[in-house]
Amino acid sequence: MKPLLEDLVQTPIPTRHGEFILHYYSNSLDRKEHIALVKGDVKGQDNVPVRIHSECFTGDVLGSRRCDCGEQLDMALHLISQAECGVLIYLRQEGRGIGLLKKLQAYNLQDQGMDTVDANLHLGYQADEREYDIAALILTSLQVNSIALITNNPEKIDGLKGLGIAVNTRIPIEIKANDDNLGYLQTKAKKMAHWLFQTQNEQD
Template sequence: MKPQLENLVQTPIPTKHGEFILHYYSNTIDDKEHVALVKGDVADKENVPVRIHSECFTGDVLGSRRCDCGEQLDMAMQIIDKAGFGVLIYLRQEGRGIGLLKKLQAYNLQDQGMDTVDANIHLGHLADEREYGIAALMLENLNVKSIELITNNPKKIEELKKLGINVAGRIPVEAVAHEDNVGYLKTKAKKMAHMLFEPKKS
């Protein structure tokens, strides 16, 4: 049976980066509450700026400096606002897919000397367990023809292309490194092939 996705609610959300329309989706894949923030008219459009952002409670909500997630979320909304149209998909796959509990346990391992990749593996997980099938279905539902993906992650580009998404280009979203996350960013660049310049402390 083909996975089903349904756009149940659309409502305007005013933000510091202007007004977006929030689309709430239900699905038969993981039964989680995934959403899309849409600015402007994206239906039948090409080269639409798109950010596919995986939930990070500590970074997005608490402003944790261990990662660059909160900064990337804010920068992506700014990029979309400046373009005048675009989509920010917010996927509920905390901790690169391992969940909040395991992510917090991984933080403790990092404080003992492991990097973000080794900590996940030590806990019995892959370095990155995120999936993008639901994001592809959401873009299909929004009738987006091609995208400019706001990302530093080449794996995300490859996965979306495999899912049939026309990724026409990439928009970098590089936050400034600082004392609390510079090691994390270096690991993402060296072990996960993220397209980052050599991180330098601010």
């Protein structure tokens, strides 16, 4: 059966990066509340700046320094605002898809010496279990013609292309490392092939 997506509510959201229209979606794939923040008129447009941001409670809400997620969220909204057109899709797939409980358990394993990949594997999960089907459905619903994806993750580009999304180019979103997330970022670069050139120059 073809997956269904419904745009249930659209409402203006004023932010420090300007005003966006928040779209709240229901879908037939899961029961999670996925949203999109849309700036400007994206219908039928090419090379629309798009950020696919996966939920990170600790980084996005609490400002945790263990990752770069909160800072990436803020930077993405800034980039979209500067372009005066774009989409930030907020997917509810915490902890690279393993959920908040398992992510916090993985944190404890990391504090015992594992990196983020090994901790996920130890808990019985893949290094990254995120999927982008709903993001593709949202972009199709918004009638975006092609996108400039705001990402450092080559798998995200491949995943969206595999779902029929025209990814014409990439916009880097690299955050300067701090003492608490340097190892996390180095693991992204070394084991997950993320394009993190600043981090690669900060070897321990």
